[in-house]
Amino acid sequence: MEKFIWAFIIGGLICVIGQLLMDVLKLTPAHAMVTLVVTGAILGGLGWYDPIVKFAGAGASVPISSFGNQLVKGAMQEAERNGLIGVLTGIFEITSAGISAAIIFGFLASLLFRPKG
Amino acid sequence: MSSKKQKKLTPVQQEYQEFAKAREPKRPVLKNCIRAFLVGGIICTIGQGLMWIFMNYFGFDEKTAGSPTVAVLVFLSVLLTSLGVYDHIAQWAGAGTAVPVTGFANTIASAAIEHRTEGFVLGVGGNMFKIAGPVIVYGVFSAFVVSIVKVVIKMLGGV
Numbered sequence: 001m002e003k004f005i006w007a008f009i010i011g012g013l014i015c016v017i018g019q020l021l022m023d024v025l026k027l028t029p030a031h032a033m034v035t036l037v038v039t040g041a042i043l044g045g046l047g048w049y050d051p052i053v054k055f056a057g058a059g060a061s062v063p064i065s066s067f068g069n070q071l072v073k074g075a076m077q078e079a080e081r082n083g084l085i086g087v088l089t090g091i092f093e094i095t096s097a098g099i100s101a102a103i104i105f106g107f108l109a110s111l112l113f114r115p116k117g
Numbered sequence: 118m119s120s121k122k123q124k125k126l127t128p129v130q131q132e133y134q135e136f137a138k139a140r141e142p143k144r145p146v147l148k149n150c151i152r153a154f155l156v157g158g159i160i161c162t163i164g165q166g167l168m169w170i171f172m173n174y175f176g177f178d179e180k181t182a183g184s185p186t187v188a189v190l191v192f193l194s195v196l197l198t199s200l201g202v203y204d205h206i207a208q209w210a211g212a213g214t215a216v217p218v219t220g221f222a223n224t225i226a227s228a229a230i231e232h233r234t235e236g237f238v239l240g241v242g243g244n245m246f247k248i249a250g251p252v253i254v255y256g257v258f259s260a261f262v263v264s265i266v267k268v269v270i271k272m273l274g275g276v
Contacts, residue, residue, distance in 0.1 A: 019211050058164030066218075067256050075260055092257075098187040098188065099253070101188040106226040116201035
């Protein structure tokens with residue numbers, strides 16, 4: 001139960017950071033998302049992102065910053081097995097679910113629905 | 118506007134910039150942040166609930182439950198986008214719906230639906246990643262650089 005509360009708080013805080021990037025630094029949403037992803041990748045590289053995930057669960061793994069972390073994690077997993085080339089072969093290893101699901105469901109939606117409004 | 122660009126403007130243009138700036142609506146930063154916090158928090162809590170279901174009923178563990186959770190959230194987000202609901206929530210919540218992975222799926226689905234009139238190959242296929250593309254490009258490239266640095270440090274026997 002405690003996990004749910006932390007997921008709410010940490011997830012909410014990461015979204016507030018995104019909102020501040022857009023409102024205070026006047027970034028476009030795309031720039032704000034890119035900033036969060038790159039930050040996630042760097043934190044992942046330093047090994048600081050996984051402790052947050054362990055602590056806050058979905059609160060850290062659902063925001064887009066975890067995408068950067070998981071890219072690094074996948075690359076490092078393969079790199080441990082196959083050396084430098086593993087960075088290339090493993091980079092999408094963990095994020096496959098999110099990207100594939102988005103492409104597949106997105107395409108299906110375009111077959112089934114028409115633009116609204 | 119950056120100060121470099123400002124210098125190139127004529128005095129009249131500069132005056133206009135000042136004029137426009139003074140009349141720009143002030144962004145309600147605090148209100149936006151509270152909304153982003155609430156909605157973002159709720160989406161992550163739903164994610165946590167899905168993780169709990171996958172861990173307790175489908176035999177995933179804490180590390181592997183993340184992927185199916187993301188897939189379900191993406192599906193829900195695409196569904197809500199298709200029905201035209203997600204964009205209404207997004208207008209209220211700002212970054213609260215944009216930062217979670219559901220926002221990523223929303224940009225892909227809405228671009229795909231919007232461009233279907235231009236044909237399924239060049240319209241849907243070509244524009245699907247119009248907004249989500251930067252996230253993937255910069256995510257992958259920064260992850261590549263970070264990973265290479267880590268691998269090289271390991272190879273040299275450090276850390």
